[in-house]
Amino acid sequence: MDKATSEVEYEQMLLSRHGLLTRRKGRRVDGVMERSAYVLLSRIRVQGPMSIGELSDAFDLDASTLQRQTSAAMRAGLVGRIPDPAGGMARKFRITDEGARLLDEEREGMIRSLGRVMTDWPKEDISAFAHYLRRFNTDLERIDGRPWPRP
Template identity: 75%
Template sequence: MSNRSHEVEYEQMLLSRHGLWQHKGGRGKDGPMERSAYILLSRIRVQGPMSIGELSDAFGLDASTLNRQTAAAMRSGLVERIPDPAGGMARKFQITDMGARMLDEKRDYFVQALDKVMADWSDDDIAHFASYLRRFNSDIERIEGRPWPRPGTDGP
């Protein structure tokens, strides 16, 4: 492992400790949104309705874990089960109006927090940082064999 990889690991660890998630943005007026629900809703929003099997493949998690996460999201009113729009046998999960609203509120909170952190950064610095993060995530996705769709693209 290179010395630079050690630096990246350490900075990634520090990044994960900052806890933007735990501040006031962690709870909306309709109650808490767990981090797992935020990621689940984000994926469904970009890709469209997904079955447990599709979610399991996308997240690299076993179906029982996804069953627990989707059940919690259903109890919170964030997702609902629908028949497969393509006519398949499996039921799929889609975001409810409340789930979409809460996801937007959470994302707006994070964007505002990032705006504060990067207030003194140039537009070029922000663009380069976003590009490096996208490349880093895309390379992890390539190695794991689980690409993640980006908004404005044609899926995974």
């Protein structure tokens, strides 16, 4: 997997969470994971297990919205609930093996699609584009006060 294209994919996913791109309905549309599940799983993968409160703070969404999203992800077998590893009272959500597999599959498909779009781009241009997307996202995060952890 091309590192620069992988960076572009990740930054594009982060950009999409700001609502600048089209949203899809349903968990999978034509074999594509729903955007909210894709972003939810991506955040949990980078940060580790998270409670509803932590997810609410991270996404600036009401707990009820996160309850619906995590419930749908649980029904789909993408996440499971575990006791807080730090011993806290709140249960946390973690990615299941199936959720990780589907997230990897989705991300690889996105990277392939981006690769087709940028097939004639020099590697330097792809790296510069990833840099500018990351810069744009981190500036949005700074303004919003919600930094997104990166791998």
